[in-house]
Amino acid sequence: xxxxxxxxxxxxxxxxxxxxxxxxxxxxxxxxxxxxxxxxxxxxxxxxxxxxxxxxxxxxxxxxxxxxxxxxxxxxxxxxxxxxxxxxxxxxxxxxxxxxxxxxxxxxxxxxxxxxxxxxxxxxxxxxxxxxxxxxxxxxxxxxxxxxxxxxxxxxxxxxxxxxxxxxxxxxxxxxxxxxxxxxxxxxxxxxxxxxxxxxxxxxxxxxxxxxxxxxxxxxxxxxxxxxxxxxxxxxxxxxxxxxxxxxxxxxxxxxxxxxxxxxxxxxxxxxxxxxxxxxxxxxxxxxxxxxxxxxxxxxxxxxxxxxxxxxxxxxxxxxxxxxxxxxxxxxxxxxxxxxxxxxxxxxxxxxxxxxxxxxxxxxxxxxxxxxxxxxxxxxxxxxxxxxxxxxxxxxxxxxxxxxxxxxxxxxxxxxxxxxxxxxxxxxxxxxxxxxxxxxxxxxxxxxxxxxxxxxxxxxxxxxxxxxxxxxxxxxxxxxxxxxxxxxxxxxxxxxxxx
Numbered sequence: 001x002x003x004x005x006x007x008x009x010x011x012x013x014x015x016x017x018x019x020x021x022x023x024x025x026x027x028x029x030x031x032x033x034x035x036x037x038x039x040x041x042x043x044x045x046x047x048x049x050x051x052x053x054x055x056x057x058x059x060x061x062x063x064x065x066x067x068x069x070x071x072x073x074x075x076x077x078x079x080x081x082x083x084x085x086x087x088x089x090x091x092x093x094x095x096x097x098x099x100x101x102x103x104x105x106x107x108x109x110x111x112x113x114x115x116x117x118x119x120x121x122x123x124x125x126x127x128x129x130x131x132x133x134x135x136x137x138x139x140x141x142x143x144x145x146x147x148x149x150x151x152x153x154x155x156x157x158x159x160x161x162x163x164x165x166x167x168x169x170x171x172x173x174x175x176x177x178x179x180x181x182x183x184x185x186x187x188x189x190x191x192x193x194x195x196x197x198x199x200x201x202x203x204x205x206x207x208x209x210x211x212x213x214x215x216x217x218x219x220x221x222x223x224x225x226x227x228x229x230x231x232x233x234x235x236x237x238x239x240x241x242x243x244x245x246x247x248x249x250x251x252x253x254x255x256x257x258x259x260x261x262x263x264x265x266x267x268x269x270x271x272x273x274x275x276x277x278x279x280x281x282x283x284x285x286x287x288x289x290x291x292x293x294x295x296x297x298x299x300x301x302x303x304x305x306x307x308x309x310x311x312x313x314x315x316x317x318x319x320x321x322x323x324x325x326x327x328x329x330x331x332x333x334x335x336x337x338x339x340x341x342x343x344x345x346x347x348x349x350x351x352x353x354x355x356x357x358x359x360x361x362x363x364x365x366x367x368x369x370x371x372x373x374x375x376x377x378x379x380x381x382x383x384x385x386x387x388x389x390x391x392x393x394x395x396x397x398x399x400x401x402x403x404x405x406x407x408x409x410x411x412x413x414x415x416x417x418x419x420x421x422x423x424x425x426x427x428x429x430x431x432x433x434x435x436x437x438x439x440x441x442x443x444x445x446x447x448x449x450x451x452x453x454x455x456x457x458x459x460x461x462x463x464x465x466x467x468x469x470x471x472x473x474x475x476x477x478x479x480x481x482x483x484x485x486x487x488x489x490x491x492x493x494x495x496x497x498x499x
Contacts (some may be wrong), residue, residue, distance in 0.1 A: 002070050002071075002104065002142070002143060003104075003142055003143075003163070003206065004045075004069060004070075004071060005047065005051070005052045005067040005068060005069040005102075006046075006047075006052070006069075008067050008102050008140075008142065008206060009052070009054075009056070009065060009067055011206040011207060011210065012056075012058065012065070012100070012102075012140075012206060012209070012210050012213075013056035013057060013058055013063075013065065014056065014057040014058065014059065014060065017056040017057035018054055018055075018056040018065070019054050019055050019056065020052065020053070020054040021053045021054045021055065021064075021087075021088055021091060022048070022049075022052060022053055022054065022084060024048065025048055025049045025080035025081075025083075025084065026079060026080040026083050026084075027080075028078065028079045028080055028112065030111070031111075034111045037073065037111065038073075041071075041072045041073045042072065044071055044072075045069050045071035045072040046071075047069045047071075047072055049069075049072060049080055049081050049084060050068060050069050050070075050072040050073055050074075050075050050076055050077065050078075050081045050105070050109075051066060051067065051068050051069065051075075051077070051081045051084055051085055052065075052066075052067050052069060053065065053066050053067075053084055053085065053087070053088035054088075055092075055097065058100070058210065058213060058214060058217065059210070059214040061098075061214065061217050061218075061221075062097060063097060063098045063099070063100050063217070064088060064089075064091065064092035064095070064097040064098070064099045064100070065099075065100050065101075065102075066085055066088055066089070066099070066100075066101040066102065067101075067102045068102065068103045068104045068105050068142070068149075069104075070104045070105065070106075070142075070144075073109065074105065074106035075103070075104050075105035075106060075149075076105060076106050076107060076108065076109035076110070076116075077105060077107070077108060077109055077116065077119060077120070077123075077148070077149060078108075078109035078111070078112040078116040078119070079112060079115060079116060079119060081109070081119075082116075082119030082120075082122065082123055085123050085126075085153070086122055086123055086126045089123070089126040089127055089129075089130055090126055090129075090130075092130060092135065093126075093129060093130040093133050093135060096133075096135060097135065098135060098136040098137075098138065098217050098220065098221065099127075099130060099135065099136065099137050099138070100138045100139075100140065100213060101137070101138070101139050101140070101153060101154075101157070102139070102140040102141070102142055103139070103141060103142065103145045103149045103150070103153065103154045104141070104142035104143060104144065104145055105144075105145060105146065105147070105149040105150075105154075106144070106146050106147060106172065107146050107147020107148045107149055107150075107172070108120070108147060108148045108149075117148060120148045120149070120151070120152035120153070121152075123152055123153045124152040124153055124156060127153050127156045128156070131156070131158070131331055132331070134331065134332065134333050136158055136216070136217060136220045136221070136332060137156060137157050137158050138157055138158065138159055138160075138213055138216060138217075139153075139154060139155075139156070139157030139159070139160040139161070140160075140161050140162070140163070140206070140209050140213075141154060141160065141161070141162040141163065141166055141168055141191065141200070142162075142163045142166060143163050143165060143166035143167055143168075143191075144166060144167035144168065145162075145166065145167075145168050146167070146168070146169055146170070146171075146172050147170065147171075147172060150168060150169065150170060151170055155278075158216075158220075158328055158331065158332060159201050159216060159272065159274060159290075160200045160201055160278070161200065161201055161202045161203065161204050161209050161212060162191035162194070162195070162200050162202075162203050162204075163191060163203070163205070163206070164191065164192070164203050164204070164205060165190065165191065165192075166190070166191040166203075167189055167190065168189055168190070168191055168194055168200075169188070169189030171184070173189070191203045195275065195276075196282070197276070197280050197281075197282060198275060198276020198277050198278070198279070198280055198281045198282030198283075198317070198321075199276065199278065199279070199280050200275070200276075200278075201273070201274050201275045201276070201278075202273070202275060212272055215270045215271065215272045215290070216270075216272045216290055218270045218292075218297075219270050219272065219290040219291065219292060219297040219298075219334070220290070220297070220332055220334070243451075244400075244401070244433075245424070245427075245428060245433075246403065246409075246424075246427035246428045246430075246431075246432050246433040246436070247409065247423065247424035247427045247428065248401075249400070249401040249402075249403050249433045249434065250381075250403060250408075250409055250423075250427055250432075252401040252452055252454070253380040253381050253401045253402065253403060254343075254380075254381065255452070255454045257454045257457075258305065258380055258453055258454045259453050259454065259457040259460055259461055260303075260304060260305035260306065260339075260341055260379065260380065261287050261300075261302040261303065261304055261305070261339045261341065261379065262287065262304065262305075262306060263457055263461045264339065264379075264461050264464060264465060265287070265289065265291065265300070266461065267461050267462055267465045268291040268292055268293055268300075268465065269291070269292045269295075270290070270291060270292045270297070271289050271290070271291045272289055272290040272291075273287075273288075273289045274288045274289055274290065274324075274325075274328075276317075276321065277317060277320045277321050277324050278324060279320070281317035281320055281321070282317060282321070283307075283314060283315055283317040283318035283321060284304070284307040284312060285303060285304055285307040285308045285312055285313065285314040285315075285318050285342075286301065286302065286303055286304055286307065286314060286318040286321055286322070287300075287301070287302060287304045287307075288300065288301040288302075288321060288322075288324075288325045290334075293337070293465050293468045293469040293472065294465060294466060294469035295469065296335070296468075296469045296472040296473060296476075297334055297335075298329070298334055298335040298336060298337050298472060299325050299328050299329040299332075299334050299335070299336050299337070300325075300336075300337040300338075300339065301321070301322050301325035301326075301336070301337070301338055301339070301390075302337075302338055302339025302340065302341065302377070302379070302390070303318075303339060303340060303341040303342040303386070303390075304341075305341055305380065308342065308343060313342075313343070313344060313345060313346035313347070313348075314342055314345050314346060314386050315345070315346040315348075315350070315351045315354065315356065316351060316354040316355050316356045316359045317354075318386075319356070319359035319360060319362070319363050319386075319389055320359060322338075322363050322389065322390065323359075323362060323363060323366055326363075326366050326367065326370055329370070329372050330370055330371055330372045333372060334372060335372060335373040335374065335375065335472050335475060335476070336370065336372060336373070336374045336375070336393075337374075337375045337376075337377065337468055337472075338367075338374065338375070338376045338377065338390040338391075338393060339376075339377045339379050339390070340376060340377065340378045340379060340380075340382045340387045340390050340391065340402075340404075341379040341380040341381060341382075342381060342382070342383055342384075342386045342387055343381050343383050343408065344383040344384045344386055344387075344407075344408065345360070345384055345385055345386035356385075357385070359389075360385040360386070360388065360389045363389035363390065364388065364389055364391075364392060367389075367390070367391075367392045367393065368392050368487060368488060368491060369484065369488075370484075371480045371481075371484060372480060373394055373472065373475035373476065373478070373480070373483055374393035374394050374395075374475075374483075374487075375393050375394065375395045375396075375397065375468055375471045375472060375475070376390055376391050376392070376393035376395070376396045376397070377396075377397045377398075377399075377464065377468065378391075378396065378397065378398035378399065378402035378403070378404060378434065378437070378443065379399055379402055379464070380399065380401070380402055381402075381403065382402060382403055382404035382405065382432075383405060383407065383408050384405075384406060384407060387404060388404075391404070391442075392487065392491055393487075394475055394483050394486070394487055395444050395445070395471045395474075395475065396442065396443045396444050396445075397443070397444065397445050397446075397447055397464070397467055397468065397471065398434040398437060398438070398443040398445070398446050398447070399434065399446070399447055399449055399453060399460075399464065400434055400446060400447070400448050400449040400451075400453075401433075401434065401449060401452070401453070402434050403427075403432040403433050403434065403437075404432055404437060404442065405427070405430055405432040408423075409423035409424070409426045409427040409430075409432070410423045412426040412427075412430060413425075413426050434446050440495075441490075441494060442494065445467065445471075447460075447463055447464050447467045448463070
């Protein structure tokens with residue numbers, strides 16, 4: 001059973017809050033047969049076109065909405081429907097409203113030919129302008145969403161969720177069978193499969209999407225609260241970090257029960273998990289989400305200790321997910337928090353062929369030039385390019401036993417001494433521990449462990465969350481252009497005398 005546009009709006013918006021923006025549809029050239037089809041569609045669907053637009057309240061927050069009506073010629077988009085959509089998007093942009101779009105469509109309206117087909121360009125252009133202005137664009141795909149609709153405004157959301165069991169794809173199954181004489185492979189064009197493959201962020205009912213959208217909009221447009229905790233004095237940070245050797249920190253950081261990014265996220269609010277690159281890739285070794293750290297809204301992305309167990313290492317897809325988080329933060333004018341906790345990137349034929357090294361380079365370049373505040377957190381292990389890709393932020397925090405090195409100490413020992421016996425010596429001489437990174441200007445602040453985060457996981461997670469919130473509060477007082485200049489200067493001087 002398909003959800004109609006009015007049913008969708010009734011479930012998504014607060015009761016009696018919807019106000020239509022629609023005017024009578026644009027008159028288009030049509031044959032008598034097509035005019036009759038339009039008339040019958042209007043009677044059957046109870047709408048004057050295949051899309052309804054307007055505004056309403058979503059848990060008290062004013063939003064603009066666009067909802068397709070599949071009952072009107074299979075939700076197909078012609079010139080009149082496209083004009084209605086673009087007008088609504090432009091109005092939402094002018095008013096500065098978040099926009100929630102819910103397509104369900106067979107695609108382009110065949111009766112209007114190529115001119116209908118190219119309407120997707122102007123719709124996508126209007127959505128791009130809305131996003132470029134810093135306004136949220138949320139998408140909820142309904143059953144079915146196919147063809148040009150999915151390949152344009154249905155795939156441009158800052159976050160994209162879908163109805164359970166929804167048929168979603170580019171090429172319609174009937175068209176595929178007609179062209180190739182065989183059925184399309186079963187189970188490919190489903191919301192659940194696209195979620196697993198990293199194309200969309202989740203599969204939820206309308207009622208749950210309403211809650212998810214509310215949380216997301218609270219992060220996107222919320223006013224930061226000033227609730228960060230007190231900072232540990234710098235002398236105490238140095239003393240705590242210097243109390244153990246570099247090798248001891250390496251060993252401690254590898255404890256299986258050491259708290260990771262998921263432990264940090266248990267102490268945030270308004271969390272909205274995101275998934276994949278949006279381009280058909282997903283990596284289990286990373287996590288990204290929209291959250292508030294003690295009232296401070298941000299995008300968070302980082303390595304997941306749990307996801308790196310069982311022989312899994314971060315691959316190129318993880319870095320492309322990182323770049324999605326960077327772009328999301330920049331578009332929505334949100335700070336970005338990056339969590340480093342990795343034993344190293346994947347060493348495999350597949351990783352090489354799928355562009356691991358170039359993705360590391362792009363992450364570094366994107367971060368150095370990103371036009372939004374950034375905080376990097378060295379939470380545990382920080383091995384190789386996979387760690388370096390998330391490092392160059394405005395502020396870099398480190399846990400007492402966090403460390404950063406081009407290779408694991410055992411790997412460095414194998415290169416220098418052709419054995420692993422000298423790993424502790426190399427760890428010390430390479431200055432990889434938090435105390436040395438602080439002294440060398442790589443790290444700005446150490447968040448202490450008393451004495452080991454694994455022995456106080458809740459207290460440590462709260463302490464780190466408070467430190468992140470404090471840094472975000474501080475960075476918000478600086479213009480992005482100033483932060484970009486200071487960031488470039490910082491990494492330009494790193495390692496130089498008096499740098």
